[in-house]
Amino acid sequence: MKYLVIILAVLIAPSHANNLDSLNQKNWIHGSEDCNNNQDPAIDVFQFNESTYILRQNKCLNYEAPFIYVLFGEHTVFVQDTGATAEAELFPLYETIQKLIAEGPNSDLDILVTHSHSHGDHTAADIQFLGKPRVTLIEPDAESVQQYFGLNNWPNGTASTDLGGRELTVIPIPGHQTESIAIYDPQTQWLLTGDTFYPGRLYIRDWELYKSSIQRLLEFSTNNTISALLGTHIEMSKQAGKDYPMGSSYHPDEAALTLSVDDLSLLNTSLNELGSKPEEKVLSKFIIYPVGAVQKYIGSFLGWLKRKTK
Numbered sequence: 116m117k118y119l120v121i122i123l124a125v126l127i128a129p130s131h132a133n134n135l136d137s138l139n140q141k142n143w144i145h146g147s148e149d150c151n152n153n154q155d156p157a158i159d160v161f162q163f164n165e166s167t168y169i170l171r172q173n174k175c176l177n178y179e180a181p182f183i184y185v186l187f188g189e190h191t192v193f194v195q196d197t198g199a200t201a202e203a204e205l206f207p208l209y210e211t212i213q214k215l216i217a218e219g220p221n222s223d224l225d226i227l228v229t230h231s232h233s234h235g236d237h238t239a240a241d242i243q244f245l246g247k248p249r250v251t252l253i254e255p256d257a258e259s260v261q262q263y264f265g266l267n268n269w270p271n272g273t274a275s276t277d278l279g280g281r282e283l284t285v286i287p288i289p290g291h292q293t294e295s296i297a298i299y300d301p302q303t304q305w306l307l308t309g310d311t312f313y314p315g316r317l318y319i320r321d322w323e324l325y326k327s328s329i330q331r332l333l334e335f336s337t338n339n340t341i342s343a344l345l346g347t348h349i350e351m352s353k354q355a356g357k358d359y360p361m362g363s364s365y366h367p368d369e370a371a372l373t374l375s376v377d378d379l380s381l382l383n384t385s386l387n388e389l390g391s392k393p394e395e396k397v398l399s400k401f402i403i404y405p406v407g408a409v410q411k412y413i414g415s416f417l418g419w420l421k422r423k424t425k
């Protein structure tokens with residue numbers, strides 16, 4: 116009987132538990148000291164399970180080296196973010212997604228492209244998806260995001276989107292940026308947090324909005340089972356509190372991509388301790404990093420310029 120219980124426990128245990136270990140131990144492509152001699156592929160493809168992938172852009176193509184999440188449902192494949200490089204010759208994202216679809220058990224799939232938020236390092240390859248068959252691309256502006264998901268009470272409330280047997284929850288989390296969203300995937304029990312929460316410098320543009328978003332995200336995390344929180348960059352090394360220099364295209368010995376609900380709780384507590392005054396604070400796995408008025412001005416100006424030259 117005892118053995119039967121053990122066997123059943125093994126059979127019932129979530130299969131992603133072991134995969135999470137392999138994700139935590141994954142040594143991502145992380146750039147080079149001399150990018151001219153970098154031989155790594157443009158995109159590092161990590162298969163988490165038969166229907167879940169994480170992609171990372173080569174740091175030598177763009178130092179931001181963002182992560183992209185690809186979740187397969189029965190009728191739709193969900194792609195969160197399109198990376199930091201537009202040109203398909205340099206960064207063949209659409210082609211990579213097509214390849215993953217072709218290699219899977221079902222190639223009869225629509226593609227839904229959404230964004231954690233609209234910064235250029237997460238939207239550059241949108242152009243590769245435009246006009247392609249069976250692609251729905253939600254424009255990365257607040258109005259389009261709210262309208263598509265039916266988030267009528269932004270930033271409160273949540274919405275859901277069904278990929279076929281895989282229903283994702285969409286959670287508004289403005290603060291890093293106006294249209295930031297988080298995604299909860301019940302299959303992997305992942306919470307995708309974009310640039311709002313990741314092992315790195317958490318650039319906070321709107322302090323009060325960010326604080327309340329983290330509070331709501333923590334409430335969501337206590338009401339749902341979360342195996343890992345996954346963001347869109349790594350900027351911390353394995354050494355506690357030590358980040359890489361800004362703009363660095365070489366990240367030896369990177370911290371793991373995953374964060375936990377305890378880490379989110381620590382962020383929430385630290386923000387509350389800082390109160391209403393935006394202030395930088397270095398913690399072992401991330402850095403609270405409020406964006407000053409000058410940086411905000413430059414960011415808005417660049418956004419305006421981008422829209423104007425579109």
Ligand SMILES: [Zn+2]
Nearest residue numbers: 232234291310
């Ligand atoms: Zn960002």
Ligand SMILES: [Zn+2]
Nearest residue numbers: 234236310347
């Ligand atoms: Zn980013």
